């Protein structure tokens with residue numbers, strides 16, 4: 001998980017000394033991460049201000065108390081109640097800016113709960129009510145920027161952040177400037193503008209240090225680590241992540257620590273220390289699970305999957321992805337979280353990287369079929385489109401294409417590469433790759449139904465295929481799609497027992513065997529691949545190294 005700073009609080013306002021002094025003391029505790037002490041001061045301030053009939057400080061103390069309770073993780077309801085009371089006190093006393101401050105906090109809670117529409121309308125109401133205060137205007141603009149950022153609208157987010165920066169500069173609000181620089185750093189990182197990100201995080205961190213804002217300094221250190229990792233500045237990345245870990249450890253922030261462990265795991269993975277990488281990533285997963293931070297847990301599982309993939313532990317990799325996938329599904333079911341959708345789609349990309357690389361590593365044992373999986377995946381997807389299959393079915397076919405021959409890892413090398421025909425025993429062993437494949441993946445749940453492809457891609461509609469001699473419609477459609485492209489690719493590439501056929505000769509041979517496939521599949525194949533002008537350019541086989549870069553966000 002990455003961290004954006006919302007703006008729930010303001011600077012001190014003038015007022016009777018008792019309540020005002022207590023609020024100042026509370027602020028000092030809060031900035032230093034001593035939330036319990038801060039709460040005590042705010043509660044005392046609210047009581048004294050109430051007794052003195054000082055509505056401005058009563059509203060401020062109640063609001064700050066609400067935020068402190070919220071940050072202590074004491075459930076959203078108490079924080080909300082206190083901020084609503086702050087709002088009501090301010091409205092009754094005719095204090096629009098103070099009322100808007102309370103609305104800003106309430107909207108911030110909505111934002112954290114991923115209730116984005118509600119957050120946006122409350123922020124907008126707060127801006128209308130209290131926009132005359134530059135400090136408050138800056139914070140609300142900042143929060144609207146966070147909202148746009150989560151929704152993926154980087155241009156809108158940047159515009160809100162720039163508006164916030166102007167408002168903070170005009171009121172010399174250094175804490176506000178520190179927060180906005182941090183968030184501008186995050187936008188730059190999202191856009192992979194690493195030099196800008198580096199500059200913004202440094203400015204934010206310097207201002208945060210000058211203000212004694214430990215939490216923000218921790219966030220800067222954490223997010224700066226991502227920039228260093230992307231620029232392969234590993235020594236700086238380590239320093240930054242370890243410093244962030246120390247800050248979050250002192251603050252008792254479980255999700256911050258989990259994220260710092262995740263970055264350290266990524267660092268060790270990128271610098272070729274897999275054992276350390278695994279230890280750190282597992283540490284992150286445990287912390288995130290114990291603290292109930294499922295997004296962070298899922299992110300760390302995805303990074304662990306990439307580590308396993310790099311070290312050839314393909315089944316472990318897929319198990320980690322499956323676990324992350326289930327966490328995302330649960331979140332999507334419970335919350336309208338836009339961010340979850342983009343993270344889930346990144347997870348899907350990682351699945352494809354892992355299965356593609358596994359498919360390619362299987363091919364490397366069979367020197368005649370290099371590039372086969374990539375070609376089958378690309379052409380099978382074209383056939384799936386010609387059949388009118390939907391996006392989910394197309395992805396199923398792509399993933400199934402990469403793994404359709406995974407069972408060949410159990411077929412002896414000399415049989416796979418034997419020049420000349422196989423003996424009946426050898427042929428039976430070769431046929432078993434369909435069953436071995438399903439066995440190998442038995443313990444892995446996929447988001448796509450690929451096991452029928454692995455088991456049945458050598459079935460024939462005439463009932464003369466293997467392993468189950470299925471007929472016609474009994475054969476899963478996805479398996480038939482992979483099956484027909486598999487045959488075409490085998491005919492048009494060199495094999496250990498014969499040279500490649502021309503495209504036309506292969507089509508002629510397939511026309512003689514058209515009873516192997518159901519009619520719709522044969523026709524879709526001809527439309528997508530078979531027609532003289534239908535053949536798409538031969539896909540280049542991607543070097544495996546290319547995908548390493550996806551290990552970094």
Ligand SMILES: [Fe+2]
Nearest residue numbers: 404405457458
């Ligand atoms: Fe096969």
